[in-house]
Amino acid sequence: xxxxxxxxxxxxxxLRLKFEARLSHxxxxxxxxxxxxxxxxxxxxxxxxxxxxxxxxxxDEAALQARLYPGNSGSPRRRSEADYEYLHRELRxxxxxx
Numbered sequence: 697x698x699x700x701x702x703x704x705x706x707x708x709x710x711l712r713l714k715f716e717a718r719l720s721h722x723x724x725x726x727x728x729x730x731x732x733x734x735x736x737x738x739x740x741x742x743x744x745x746x747x748x749x750x751x752x753x754x755x756d757e758a759a760l761q762a763r764l765y766p767g768n769s770g771s772p773r774r775r776s777e778a779d780y781e782y783l784h785r786e787l788r789x790x791x792x793x794x
Contacts, residue, residue: 702734704757707764710738715749741765 702710706728713724714735721735728735741764742752752760786792 701765702730702738704761706730707738708752708760710735711742711749711752714739738764 709728710724710730713719713727719727721732721739724730724735725732745763747755747763752763755763787794
């Protein structure tokens, strides 16, 4: 099952434990209540962003999110409305069931 992204508060805690306390990914996961793969993803995104830990501490929430998740506005995609007229016609055809 796919879960949503972890909050930035948890991401900041993961980075703090990684770079200040120098814990392993498993230890960080246990401390934050996240899986090892979630910790790895957060650390990987941080390293790919070319930020230093000191720079990341100075950034506000919106700026850090923009750097870690580029091109992702955070708003869910909107689906187009179904063509109910077409569906109704198709369901009235013989042999078609729900």
